[in-house]
Amino acid sequence: MRSSKFFFATLKEAPAEAEVASHRLMLRAGLIRRLGAGLYTWMPLGLRVVRKIEAIVREEMNRAGALEVLMPCVIPAELWVESGRWDAFGPQMLKIRDRHQRDFLFGPTHEEVVTDIARREVRSYRQLPLHLYQIQTKFRDEIRPRFGVMRAREFVMKDGYSFHADYADLEREYRAMYDTYARIFTRLGLRFRAVAADPGAIGGTGSHEFHVLAESGEDAIAWCPDSDYAANVELAEALAPAAPRPAPGAPLAQVPTPGRETCADVAALLGVPIERTVKSIALVAGGRFALLLVRGDHTLNETKVAKVPGLAPFRFATEEEIARHTGAPPGYLGPVGLGEALVVADRTVAAMADFVCGANKEGFHLTGVNWGRDLPEPAIVADIRNVVDGDPSPDGRGRLRIERGIEVGHIFQLRTKYSEAMQATFLDEHGVARPIEMGCYGIGITRIVAAAIEQNHDERGIVFPRAIAPFEACIVPIGYARNPAVREAADRLYRDLAAAGVDVLLEDREERAGVLFADMDLIGIPHRLVVSERGLAAGTVEYKARRDASGQPVPAASAVAFLRERLAT
Template sequence: MRMTNALIPTLRDVPADAAVPSHQLLLKGGYILRTAAGLYNYLPLGHRVLAKVEAIVREEMDRFGGQEVLMPILQPAELWEESGRWEVYGEELMRIKDRHDRQFCLGPTHEEVITDLVRQTIGSYKALPLRLYQMQNKYRDERRPRFGLMRGREFVMKDLYSFDLDEAGLDAAYEDMYQAYTNVFNRCGLTFRPVLADAGQIGGGYTHEFNVLAENGESVLAICPDCDYAANQEIAEVKASPVTYPADEAALEKVHTPDAKTIDAVAAFLQVDEKQCAKTMMFEADGDLICVLTLGNDEVNEVKIQKIHPCDQLVLADQATIRTWLGADPGSLGPVGMPEDIPIYADQALKGGQGLVVGANENDYHYTHVNLDRDAKVAAYGDLRMVVEGDACPACGAQLTFTRGIEVGQIFKLGTKYSEAMGATVLDENGKARPLIMGCYGIGVSRTVAAAVEQHHDDRGIIWPKSLAPYQVHLIAVNMKDETLAAIAEKTYKALTDAGLEVLFDDRKERAGVKFNDADLIGIPIQLIIGKGTVENGEIEWKDRRTGEKQMVQPAALIQAVKAFYDYE
């Protein structure tokens, strides 16, 4: 492709609203263009990279028995009512009415549609196992779309769904997809890590996220340096390590703690260690109030709360509700005297807690000498806090380390959640109807493009992994006004393209500096520079975009060298 023909609108300045390198560089390099918040165009270069990711994903899905289909983006509400998700999905689901006032949504995922598809088409276990996938736009009405392709409202996903008769079949599908995803991200040239994760609104039990490691990742990963354990911080287990509390037989005492509304303020005011204080938080779980206690400044983990108290929607209770029920404000709350119908859940570190300080459910007052077993009615103790760096690995006990990642894929064991709700059964060998055992497996195709840039760039621009580069070679004619030089460049362009290589040819009548800057920004792995030297002695300068190393290549050896560069990947 000649740059004089191509739409590659590189920018000099970083757009003000672009906060992370992938967003900045994809805009600056002319890969994407914004139409509205969270809605982007893939310009020709961006589309080429996207297509390369898609091709790799397709190959790996096909390799593991995937059959490609294409489902509607518009999904009827009736199907979501069958699964029960129409009510619980919340504001991220984009809902739309047709001219007859029927309700639809723009698919954020396709469990309902594919379960309906399969129940309509198969009836016997003989049709199993079945693995169906599609590559398609998905929709999520983010409150704050941001970071360009990383968190948009419309994005390209691959979603595969597996259907089996039994758990062993699901296990096999899950393992195959784990391997397929490993292949995909390896082939994309990305450093990544699969970690245990939360199933969120998809449901099901067991799930792994695939994270591309990058500074600007929104996920925090807890990784064991000694064993295989790796989990998203959201769900990483805290190993139970009982706290020994010094005996304190003293009776409850209500003390005045003016303006002390945080653990640190209370501990300082009362001159006790923060680990002697318990923090009390109130949540609404599907509308019901619940109380959660954690030790000192430990951060509460909402995913874990939803495990101990299963619910669809969990939100912090608001001040008005808390005041109505407890007569006090956050900062002065505590388990003592909690109304009977509000269950109290306490982190495992508080088990046997005594001599504690908690809020008195009266503004500016706390209780001291609290013995939880004696003074409060804890419904259950459990792992309710966020893991922190240095915590013990739940598998081997070594100290966990943290790193950041961008979630580019997730695989789920769904089990029978959708098939039971929607009546998707098959007859087994004995003629008995059994609900299908399902798994679902997603790759954020457009987000993978952004993640690749986050992981592969420098101050000057993008440095594409070989398999994702929009073109394999960036051919730069230093001065197209020099007829001899231009003729050599044209000849080289023809030779490279005739050899089946993908070449971006900078044939513009621009200054050399502009061309070099654009080439580094665009980030094609090999730059071939036709300059004065080429005119004089025929040699072509080869610049490796990643290392910056330059070497001179004889034209006769050029094509072989480029092919070798790409083949040994």
């Protein structure tokens, strides 16, 4: 491609709306333009990146034996009524109506449609297994779209669905997809981690997420360097402390702590480590007022809370409810002397002695609090906190580390959730009708662009991994328009590289060198060759990888071979 024939839309300054690095750079580099909240046009440069990602995903899905289909974006409501999700999926779903006032939705995911295909077409176990996938635009009416295409309302997703005669075969395919996803993200050139996950609203049993590792990631993931344990923090189990609860060693005392409403403040005032304090969180759970206790330096894990028997559904208590049940404002709550409130202690808290907590009296805390002596044993002891760096790994080997990631893939074992709801059955070898076992596998294609940039950028712009760069390499001639020798050499190099199968961009715009360099750095072209009068006199061109600090001369005659070798590594 010649840049004079292409459409660049680079910006010196990013529009004010963009906060995160990837969003700013995508706008600045002219990959995308915003049309409305969570709605983006993919400009020619950005679409090249999307297409490259799609091609790799398609290749690997096909290699794994999945078959590509294309389902409608607009789905009749009946199918979703049948599965029970017309109401259950909620306001995230864009409902639309046609001229006959019939209800439709713009598909946020396609379990219903694909299950409908399966129940119509699959009759015998001989037709199984079957794996259908598509790469298609989805719409989810996010409450708050943000970070550009990272959390857009309209986005492109690869969604695949597999059908099996029995669970063993589903497990086989699930493992195969796990491996396929690992291949895909490796080929894309991304640093990623696969973690055990919560199936969430899609439903089913087993589930893994694939995260691109990035400091700015929205998800926290826990993994163990000494074992293969890795899980989303939502799911990662915090084990009970190994040591038994120490015997009480201090008397119960009430101390004034005016204005100290956080555990950190109280610990600082009293001169005790924050690990001796207990934080109380008030909920209304299962229709009852409940006080949840976690150690002062820990945080509550709402996903885990929702799974504790008797607590779901729950919501945080209002200040009025808190005052009514405890007699104190938030900041001074504690489990001592609470009549009928349900006390739920995290495992760590249940093993603490001589701890500090609120006194249920404004401006006061209690010290030297002990279970059994100063208050009854907690009604429920459960794992309700997020794991922290250094916690023991749940598999008993080593200690956990916490990293941040961006979820770009998710695989689920749906089992028979949809096939039963929609009567998708097949006849087994005994002639017995059985529900089809299903798996489901998603990849956020457009999100990958943002995630890749989030993981790979510097102060000058994007540093695309080679596999997804809009162009693999660029030729920057110095003085293309005014120097015939440079022009001829650059044109020849361009033809030779293109003939060698390199996806190369020739920067033949009539701009000063600085502008061309800045643009090439901004849009993240991985390899650069500079053709100049100076170099030609010495028989060389200058090579520089996007991450290199400076360039190096390469004999002009062997530039093609040199670059091909660079591209191969």
